[in-house]
Structure formats: C-alpha cells, structure tokens
Amino acid sequence: MGNLNSELFAAIDSVADGANEHQLAVSVQELMKKYRSRVDPRDIVLASDTDVIAYAAYRLPATFAAARSAFEAAAAAVPGFAPATHLDVGGGMGAAVWAASDAWPSLRSTTVLEQSAPAIKLGKRIARRSTGTAVKGSEWERFRLTGAVPDGPRVDLATMSYVLNELTPQVQEEVVRSLARRARTVVLVEPGTPEGYERIIAARKHLLAEGLSVAAPCPHGEACPIAPGEDWCHFSERLNRSGIQRRLKFARLGFEDEKYSFVAATSEPVERPANRILRHPQKRKGLVSLSLCTTGPGIEERVVSKRQGPSYRAARKAEWGDAWPPPEDPES
Numbered sequence: 001m002g003n004l005n006s007e008l009f010a011a012i013d014s015v016a017d018g019a020n021e022h023q024l025a026v027s028v029q030e031l032m033k034k035y036r037s038r039v040d041p042r043d044i045v046l047a048s049d050t051d052v053i054a055y056a057a058y059r060l061p062a063t064f065a066a067a068r069s070a071f072e073a074a075a076a077a078v079p080g081f082a083p084a085t086h087l088d089v090g091g092g093m094g095a096a097v098w099a100a101s102d103a104w105p106s107l108r109s110t111t112v113l114e115q116s117a118p119a120i121k122l123g124k125r126i127a128r129r130s131t132g133t134a135v136k137g138s139e140w141e142r143f144r145l146t147g148a149v150p151d152g153p154r155v156d157l158a159t160m161s162y163v164l165n166e167l168t169p170q171v172q173e174e175v176v177r178s179l180a181r182r183a184r185t186v187v188l189v190e191p192g193t194p195e196g197y198e199r200i201i202a203a204r205k206h207l208l209a210e211g212l213s214v215a216a217p218c219p220h221g222e223a224c225p226i227a228p229g230e231d232w233c234h235f236s237e238r239l240n241r242s243g244i245q246r247r248l249k250f251a252r253l254g255f256e257d258e259k260y261s262f263v264a265a266t267s268e269p270v271e272r273p274a275n276r277i278l279r280h281p282q283k284r285k286g287l288v289s290l291s292l293c294t295t296g297p298g299i300e301e302r303v304v305s306k307r308q309g310p311s312y313r314a315a316r317k318a319e320w321g322d323a324w325p326p327p328e329d330p331e332s
C-alpha cells in the first residue's frame, strides 16, 4: 500500500485543479458560515458539485487529520483489535474512510452511508485513486439517517466524523445506540468546541448504556470529571495547508490547528493509559506542568521537575493528547 496521506492530498489537488477557483471560494464562505452555527438537520449542506469540491479542498484535510488522530488513540487503547470491516456514517467525501485505513491497515472492506449524491460521487472518485484495499474498494450508499442505522451484518468498526452536529438530539441517540449494537468498536469525532464536546459526552453515555467500554481518550470508564459548562475535553492536530487551502480560506499561515473532541468505545479488551494530557504541557526552565485526566477519575495538575530525571525528559517531549506516562517510559 502506498502512503494514504499523500495519495489523498494528491487526489484532492487534482480534483480542485479542474474546478473554477472563484466559485470554490464563494462556496467555501457559505460552508464556513453554515458550519460555524448549528446546522439545521433538515438541510443538506453539501448540495452541489461545487460545494463538495470546495469542502474537499478547504476542510477534508483537517477532518481527516482529526479522525486519524482519534483512530490512532483508539488503536493504541485496543491493541489486539485488527478490524476487517468498517461502516462510516455521514461519510461526506471519505475523510474517515481514509483515516481508518491509515490507523488500521487490517481493514479490507468499508461501507459509507451518506445523504448527499454529489458527496458520494466525489468521494468515490477520490477513493478510486487509492492503493489501499478498503479505500479503493469502498462501497457508497445513498442513505438519509432519520434514526437508527439500517440493519445489516455486524461490522468490526463503525465511525462517524463531524456528523452529530447535523442531527437532532433524538436522532443522535438512536444512531449512536444502533452503531454500538452493530459494531465491535465505535469511534465518534466532533469539532473541539464546547458544543462538540457536549455531543460527544452525550454519545459516550449512550455507548456505555449499550454495554461498550470506553477505550479513548478517557483513562477511566466513569463519568467525565470535567464540570459541565466550565471546560471541555478536546485535542488539537496541526496540519500543513496546501496552496489551494490557503487561497480558498484567504489564510496567510502555512498551517492550521484542528481542534476536535472524540470518544472510542469497544467490546474488545482495552488497555487504557494511566492518564491523558489535556492541555499543551507548560514547559519552563527545569519544570513541566501537565494537566492530566486521571484514572481516579479526576483532573490533576502535575509538576514534573528536572530532579525526576527520566520522567522530566519524557515530560519535555510530551504533547497534548498523549498518554502519561508514555508507554515506553514505565518509570514516570
């Protein structure tokens, strides 16, 4: 298999190259406006060929990066899990399809459920350019969710990335519960905003109520210790912006930080870390402060000093979202 990451970006570039950039820029402004507020569940946001190319160019690299990070955390917490079958719901142009194949190369078949015909057409076109088995062979079905996902064979993995915001709370619950019954592992990703986190926390409760265990990001299976309304659990993934992404967003910086919230739950045995780092570590001379979600469960501010030798060296390298202590550093 080639490098899925570069295959995806090459495919997006070639699609965007053939489009009218002014029309794409107009569509990007409209899409940004809609996604900044709560999407009306009756609306199909990705309605035209221009919309879906615009989304692929300005947004898909970021949703792909967030989904891949969430899936990597899930894969680390469920080490024996080698999924072959995958269902992606609200797949758009396939960000989670590509990201799942990157995180789990064992995947052999993927089915995408999506309501937008232009999204399906473009998603298929991009996927056919992949050398990855599950991506290239992915099956796309036009389907509008109004409750539980349709009955079908059990799958190893179910994913839903940046979709809950477009469903009513009742449909969110029905979809999430049905995914928990249909799949061995479920991973849900949302924007890393207070509202995105609230949707993830509600979905987490539904997954646990259906008998799954939390795999990531939480180091525990109890209620989230973050006080409602005071803070929100989210992570950040830095990605380089392509030329077209910069032009369409009128952006000067060559990179962006995609903030996301997620939950992974599973019926497989889990190996959760002792703690998860919840913020950028604060690094000062001789000291590193870590904000940790702990097994307790609880939130703890831990200071690691230079006198702690190996722990300090590990803390200097630690990043927001990492497990703590790092798996290769049992002394921390």
Ligand SMILES: C[S@@+](CC[C@H](N)C(=O)[O-])C[C@H]1O[C@@H](n2cnc3c(N)ncnc32)[C@H](O)[C@@H]1O
Pocket: 044, 045, 046, 060, 063, 064, 089, 090, 091, 092, 093, 094, 095, 096, 113, 114, 115, 116, 119, 143, 144, 145, 146, 160, 161, 162, 163, 166, 167
């Ligand atoms: C923000 S896009 C995310 C696309 C993709 N999952 C990603 O991460 O880039 C939301 C997607 O969910 C789809 N969607 C929203 N509501 C849906 C529904 N009721 N049934 C099926 N698909 C839906 C939209 O058409 C769109 O493709």
